[in-house]
Amino acid sequence: MTTLSAPRSDAEATTTVVVPLAGKAYDILIGPGLIARAGAEIAARFPGARASIVTDDTVAGHLAGALNASLEAAGLEPQTIVVPAGEKTKSFAVLETVVDGLIAQRRERGDLVVALGGGVIGDLAGFAASITRRGMRFVQIPTSLLAQVDSSVGGKTGINTPRGKNLVGTFHQPSLVLADTDALASLSPRHLRAGYAEVAKYGLIDDAPFFAWLERNHGEVLARGPALTHAVATSCRAKARVVVADEFETTGARALLNLGHTFGHALEASTGYGERLIHGEGVAIGMAQAFRFSASLGLCAPADAERVAAHLAAAGLPTRLADIPGDVADDETLIALMGQDKKVKRGRLTFILARGIGEAYVANDVPPDAVRAFLATERTL
Amino acid sequence: MTTLSAPRSDAEATTTVVVPLAGKAYDILIGPGLIARAGAEIAARFPGARASIVTDDTVAGHLAGALNASLEAAGLEPQTIVVPAGEKTKSFAVLETVVDGLIAQRRERGDLVVALGGGVIGDLAGFAASITRRGMRFVQIPTSLLAQVDSSVGGKTGINTPRGKNLVGTFHQPSLVLADTDALASLSPRHLRAGYAEVAKYGLIDDAPFFAWLERNHGEVLARGPALTHAVATSCRAKARVVVADEFETTGARALLNLGHTFGHALEASTGYGERLIHGEGVAIGMAQAFRFSASLGLCAPADAERVAAHLAAAGLPTRLADIPGDVADDETLIALMGQDKKVKRGRLTFILARGIGEAYVANDVPPDAVRAFLATERTL
Numbered sequence: 001m002t003t004l005s006a007p008r009s010d011a012e013a014t015t016t017v018v019v020p021l022a023g024k025a026y027d028i029l030i031g032p033g034l035i036a037r038a039g040a041e042i043a044a045r046f047p048g049a050r051a052s053i054v055t056d057d058t059v060a061g062h063l064a065g066a067l068n069a070s071l072e073a074a075g076l077e078p079q080t081i082v083v084p085a086g087e088k089t090k091s092f093a094v095l096e097t098v099v100d101g102l103i104a105q106r107r108e109r110g111d112l113v114v115a116l117g118g119g120v121i122g123d124l125a126g127f128a129a130s131i132t133r134r135g136m137r138f139v140q141i142p143t144s145l146l147a148q149v150d151s152s153v154g155g156k157t158g159i160n161t162p163r164g165k166n167l168v169g170t171f172h173q174p175s176l177v178l179a180d181t182d183a184l185a186s187l188s189p190r191h192l193r194a195g196y197a198e199v200a201k202y203g204l205i206d207d208a209p210f211f212a213w214l215e216r217n218h219g220e221v222l223a224r225g226p227a228l229t230h231a232v233a234t235s236c237r238a239k240a241r242v243v244v245a246d247e248f249e250t251t252g253a254r255a256l257l258n259l260g261h262t263f264g265h266a267l268e269a270s271t272g273y274g275e276r277l278i279h280g281e282g283v284a285i286g287m288a289q290a291f292r293f294s295a296s297l298g299l300c301a302p303a304d305a306e307r308v309a310a311h312l313a314a315a316g317l318p319t320r321l322a323d324i325p326g327d328v329a330d331d332e333t334l335i336a337l338m339g340q341d342k343k344v345k346r347g348r349l350t351f352i353l354a355r356g357i358g359e360a361y362v363a364n365d366v367p368p369d370a371v372r373a374f375l376a377t378e379r380t381l
Numbered sequence: 382m383t384t385l386s387a388p389r390s391d392a393e394a395t396t397t398v399v400v401p402l403a404g405k406a407y408d409i410l411i412g413p414g415l416i417a418r419a420g421a422e423i424a425a426r427f428p429g430a431r432a433s434i435v436t437d438d439t440v441a442g443h444l445a446g447a448l449n450a451s452l453e454a455a456g457l458e459p460q461t462i463v464v465p466a467g468e469k470t471k472s473f474a475v476l477e478t479v480v481d482g483l484i485a486q487r488r489e490r491g492d493l494v495v496a497l498g499g500g501v502i503g504d505l506a507g508f509a510a511s512i513t514r515r516g517m518r519f520v521q522i523p524t525s526l527l528a529q530v531d532s533s534v535g536g537k538t539g540i541n542t543p544r545g546k547n548l549v550g551t552f553h554q555p556s557l558v559l560a561d562t563d564a565l566a567s568l569s570p571r572h573l574r575a576g577y578a579e580v581a582k583y584g585l586i587d588d589a590p591f592f593a594w595l596e597r598n599h600g601e602v603l604a605r606g607p608a609l610t611h612a613v614a615t616s617c618r619a620k621a622r623v624v625v626a627d628e629f630e631t632t633g634a635r636a637l638l639n640l641g642h643t644f645g646h647a648l649e650a651s652t653g654y655g656e657r658l659i660h661g662e663g664v665a666i667g668m669a670q671a672f673r674f675s676a677s678l679g680l681c682a683p684a685d686a687e688r689v690a691a692h693l694a695a696a697g698l699p700t701r702l703a704d705i706p707g708d709v710a711d712d713e714t715l716i717a718l719m720g721q722d723k724k725v726k727r728g729r730l731t732f733i734l735a736r737g738i739g740e741a742y743v744a745n746d747v748p749p750d751a752v753r754a755f756l757a758t759e760r761t762l
Contacts, residue, residue: 167514
């Protein structure tokens with residue numbers, strides 16, 4: 001349990017998490033007021049660099065002005081590239097627009113791309129940074145809880161194609177991440193809860209005490225109190241550990257981050273990646289399913305699966321197929337959508353299963369038939 | 382001087398150069414018959430991988446069939462993606478086509494993209510490999526002398542944009558390079574000579590004995606005799622040394638490879654990157670100019686500059702502005718084109734200059750006025 005006493009200033013309330021990658025270590029700063037301090041934090045680390053802000057037309061309205069002023073005051077000569085909000089922006093066409101904008105602004109390799117927005121912006125801007133002049137530096141300023149605890153850390157960038165999500169991209173680590181908890185003030189409760197699913201994921205993967213802490217404190221986290229900073233910092237620390245162990249997704253350690261994502265992505269894909277089921281909601285159902293699947297295979301106690309679902313439901317998240325509005329695609333469609341996923345390895349399915357809360361592991365050879373049998377029982381919940 | 386006795390088989394005639402990059406070392410095989418042996422060489426190194434050939438519609442006609450048969454026989458389940466020949470293929474649009482083809486062929490991260498062609502194909506296919514599923518492995522099978530001695534080694538990939546060449550791309554090392562000297566049989570004498578300019582470059586950078594060897598043996602190299610394999614292997618070895626010293630172009634060592642390229646790129650750009658002046662010809666003029674510029678600044682002996690130009694001319698390469706057919710752009714246009722180049726650093730120009738043959742170095746702060754004065758004298762040659 002962390003004791004939280006009131007800090008006297010924003011800087012004092014800031015937590016720093018270091019991602020200690022050899023030759024490219026970077027800081028994640030977490031706390032209030034970081035957008036206002038962004039110019040100073042960036043200029044202190046990258047003297048002489050100029051900055052191009054990439055953001056979307058929603059975020060541009062309420063946060064880009066403050067960021068621009070902060071960068072301007074610090075001498076970073078900011079210019080801004082605004083793209084449409086939404087998942088469709090993760091496309092080759094918009095990528096080309098952003099890259100062209102960076103070149104038109106005559107940015108060089110040592111200059112900075114500053115991604116201001118949610119996961120879509122971070123993935124797109126990071127990808128653009130990684131391929132412009134064969135690699136510019138970039139700074140993540142994630143403005144959603146989902147992006148703060150997941151996509152802004154670890155260096156995965158990418159876009160979608162008509163054949164699937166995130167099929168094109170790079171590994172390109174940011175040089176700095178500024179997770180301004182004030183930016184979450186304008187996030188809708190639904191999107192805050194969706195991001196919370198990824199927070200809970202870190203407890204479920206390998207940190208049972210953190211999951212227990214969330215069971216006691218999720219009310220304060222979702223009320224955006226000081227506990228939120230602790231939840232974000234703990235999540236970033238967990239993500240950093242995994243990323244350092246498996247920067248390029250080769251050792252298998254990073255696969256644990258996909259807990260809930262094989263089921264979750266299939267559900268998202270089957271509902272068209274829209275408002276019916278947003279990413280964190282798909283992950284919440286997927287995590288509940290991963291634990292129920294593990295229990296049905298005799299891997300973990302049924303009580304653990306029930307505890308996972310109970311906590312996610314208490315946080316206002318969906319946990320069953322029946323929680324998805326409208327009809328859910330049939331089993332074969334869902335399995336095919338799992339098969340299209342990058343986690344397939346020559347026909348066998350990879351799932352992240354669990355031996356208990358905080359004991360997730362990678363199961364590489366789940367037969368499609370076991371999934372079919374499990375899905376049949378899911379229809380009855 | 383290397384003594385070359387007749388080998389009894391293609392395998393015996395093969396030279397192997399290792400690029401000893403930590404964690405991603407790879408072999409460059411140089412010699413005859415390598416396309417026919419490609420399947421065996423690849424399968425031995427990457428068991429279980431499948432291969433997608435990327436080639437252009439010129440090369441497809443005479444080499445892709447043999448490569449496909451070799452990969453097929455080795456169980457690599459080859460499929461082929463054919464793109465139009467020519468520099469225009471290095472575009473976002475064609476990149477998207479290649480990436481989409483790889484995904485449609487359901488290639489995974491451990492599968493191989495096999496680039497069969499000249500520098501355009503290697504740059505494009507390598508870029509596609511680096512961003513498909515966040516990085517597939519790839520094999521370079523360069524079919525031009527230029528690609529064999531330069532672009533296929535070192536991991537630079539990329540495309541052009543309307544704002545400039547190679548402004549978008551990645552560093553992505555190949556997993557294997559097969560430089561089949563038989564593939565050069567169909568290369569036009571002009572393109573062979575153009576590639577030879579990059580061979581000579583390695584002597585000029587830091588290997589005066591190799592330059593002297595070329596002065597004696599260029600006839601046999603250009604006649605595609607056994608000396609050609611030695612010239613390619615020596616060039617690849619030189620390139621490998623530089624790449625290992627400076628994989629991501631951060632230490633400055635790699636900049637030496639740009640000898641002749643600041644002038645050369647400007648000339649190429651001013652002539653529209655077309656048949657009037659192909660890349661190696663631009664480099665030949667650029668190298669002769671770099672030495673004359675060095676001599677005019679009192680950095681190297683005028684006799685060295687004369688020796689460089691004499692050798693390049695003996696190899697049938699252009700060395701003066703007057704050797705370019707038609708009108709040459711004016712000085713300000715050329716300087717602006719140099720300024721657009723990635724080698725610009727805040728207004729000062731970077732040139733690779735030389736204190737003598739085999740003694741090139743990076744000069745970071747050449748004032749534009751010194752270039753103007755030098756270009757005026759170049760008009761009189």
